[in-house]
Amino acid sequence: xxxxxxxxxxxxxxxxxxxxxxxxxxxxxxxxxxxxxxxxxxxxxxxxxxxxxxxxxxxxxxxxxxxxxxxxxxxxxxxxxxxxxxxxxxxxxxxxxxxxxxxxxxxxxxxxxxxxxxxxxxxxxxxxxxxxxxxxxxxxxxxxxxxxxxxxxxxxxxxxxxxxxxxxxxxxxxxxxxxxxxxxxxxxxxxxxxxxxxxxxxxxxxxxxxxxxxxxxxxxxxxxxxxxxxxxxxxxxxxxxxxxxxxxxxxxxxxxxxxxxxxxxxxxxxxxxxxxxxxxxxxxxxxxxxxxxxxxxxxxxxxxxxxxxxxxxxxxxxxxxxxxxxxxxxxxxxxxxxxxxxxxxxxxxxxxxxxxxxxxxxxxxxxxxxxxxxxxxxxxxxxxxxxxxxxxxxxxxxxxxxxxxxxxxxxxxx
Numbered sequence: 001x002x003x004x005x006x007x008x009x010x011x012x013x014x015x016x017x018x019x020x021x022x023x024x025x026x027x028x029x030x031x032x033x034x035x036x037x038x039x040x041x042x043x044x045x046x047x048x049x050x051x052x053x054x055x056x057x058x059x060x061x062x063x064x065x066x067x068x069x070x071x072x073x074x075x076x077x078x079x080x081x082x083x084x085x086x087x088x089x090x091x092x093x094x095x096x097x098x099x100x101x102x103x104x105x106x107x108x109x110x111x112x113x114x115x116x117x118x119x120x121x122x123x124x125x126x127x128x129x130x131x132x133x134x135x136x137x138x139x140x141x142x143x144x145x146x147x148x149x150x151x152x153x154x155x156x157x158x159x160x161x162x163x164x165x166x167x168x169x170x171x172x173x174x175x176x177x178x179x180x181x182x183x184x185x186x187x188x189x190x191x192x193x194x195x196x197x198x199x200x201x202x203x204x205x206x207x208x209x210x211x212x213x214x215x216x217x218x219x220x221x222x223x224x225x226x227x228x229x230x231x232x233x234x235x236x237x238x239x240x241x242x243x244x245x246x247x248x249x250x251x252x253x254x255x256x257x258x259x260x261x262x263x264x265x266x267x268x269x270x271x272x273x274x275x276x277x278x279x280x281x282x283x284x285x286x287x288x289x290x291x292x293x294x295x296x297x298x299x300x301x302x303x304x305x306x307x308x309x310x311x312x313x314x315x316x317x318x319x320x321x322x323x324x325x326x327x328x329x330x331x332x333x334x335x336x337x338x339x340x341x342x343x344x345x346x347x348x349x350x351x352x353x354x355x356x357x358x359x360x361x362x363x364x365x366x367x368x369x370x371x372x373x374x375x376x377x378x379x380x381x382x383x384x385x386x387x388x389x390x391x392x393x394x395x396x397x398x399x400x401x402x403x404x405x406x407x408x409x410x411x412x413x414x
Contacts (some may be wrong), residue, residue, distance in 0.1 A: 006031040009072040009306075010065045010088070012055035012081040014043020016353040017283045017369075021076035022046045024299045028307065033068050035061055055081035056178060062088040070094070072306045076299070077283035079152040079261075080178070082106050086279070095306060097201075101255040102279040108149040108183045111277070118252055120245065121273045125185035131170035135184060137163060143187045146170055148177035152278065154224045155366055159187065176366075188273050192266030193234040195242060196225065198282050198290055200301050202311060204256045206247045208301075210290045211239055211262065217391040220329035221363040226391055228286065228323045229383060230293040234266075241272050249274060257305065259287065259298045285351060285372040289323035292348055292376045319376055320383040321348070324394060326370040327363040332400035334358045334370070340393050342386065349374040360400055370398065 009025050011018070014036040022043050025032050032047040037054035044050040049068070053060045055075065061084040065073055073094055075085035083103050089096025104110045115122035127149070128135045137144065146169035148156045156176035158169040166184070173182040197211035212230035216222055232239060242264045250260075259281030265273045281287045287298040295316030304311050326337070334354045339347065352371035354360065361368035373394065377383045 014041035
């Protein structure tokens with residue numbers, strides 16, 4: 001079929017985690033146009049047309065969408081690309097949320113400021129753009145968390161306990177900030193709950209939301225969750241409070257359409273902190289895990305709205321599901337993965353992003369994800385039975401040859 005007779009969609013980002021969006025677009029019979037600054041991204045092999053453009057280059061993305069006659073644009077599983085999608089949708093009058101709302105949610109400085117100005121709980125913070133200049137942390141309670149204001153997936157994030165650690169932490173965060181700004185904020189305890197999940201918004205209304213529990217097990221990246229369980233074990237009353245706050249925030253920011261990724265904490269005093277609302281569906285196959293647990297498929301919902309203006313699907317099942325981020329905690333050369341019989345019993349999906357001979361990075365490094373496992377259970381008791389030993393069991397099954405990283409070269413460890 002000639003591309004002129006098909007509806008066209010611009011997809012921002014062609015990493016392994018974004019391939020599900022490409023596949024769904026192809027299933028819908030759309031002509032797929034991919035924008036990604038990496039010429040060797042895996043998604044380029046699946047699309048009809050590829051442009052080597054950064055998904056964060058707002059003007060270039062809008063120009064590409066206009067020249068190709070795009071009918072839709074989607075930034076799937078990418079916070080940094082979301083503003084470009086919103087800007088383009090607004091400029092070309094395509095389906096999407098406003099550039100203002102998406103930009104506000106995508107930047108930690110503007111989002112924290114919004115929360116404070118509108119009466120929501122938010123950690124105290126300061127902003128800096130220079131690791132060499134002194135930063136006044138006198139008003140902030142220890143410990144502190146240092147983050148780029150415009151990055152995601154815990155890139156450049158560090159916990160610190162004293163000012164002697166600040167310079168190195170800020171320098172690390174600046175490596176991942178396109179705008180050159182870093183936020184230093186108070187650490188929020190999660191004794192009440194540490195929640196993560198996705199929701200879907202149509203015409204400003206949150207029509208679906210699923211929150212789960214984050215589990216942190218990695219030795220090399222203690223701030224990066226290795227496992228997510230859906231649904232959360234937290235009390236329904238608490239989940240309801242979080243959902244109400246998220247809905248209020250969406251209303252006040254003016255966000256009207258699409259998947260959102262939510263990170264929330266409930267502290268020891270019962271205070272709800274909405275830490276992040278990413279204006280896109282979650283990465284690391286979070287939407288697929290939520291679909292396994294609930295029957296609600298957020299990717300299909302996006303395309304339903306594109307094609308029909310509404311979402312017909314509803315929650316149809318209630319089966320706990322786990323998403324596990326495959327990784328190791330050191331440098332290595334990948335060989336294979338051997339899953340235990342206990343893991344195989346509940347394994348629903350496996351997505352492996354590497355091949356034998358590929359270099360593996362420790363989980364603390366960007367681009368370190370080996371793949372994703374989705375496990376599904378009949379009830380929460382079965383999930384509770386496997387979770388305590390799951391991390392060690394899966395990590396032990398990843399076979400690789402240990403390496404020593406020297407930044408510019410990799411050396412075998414004999």
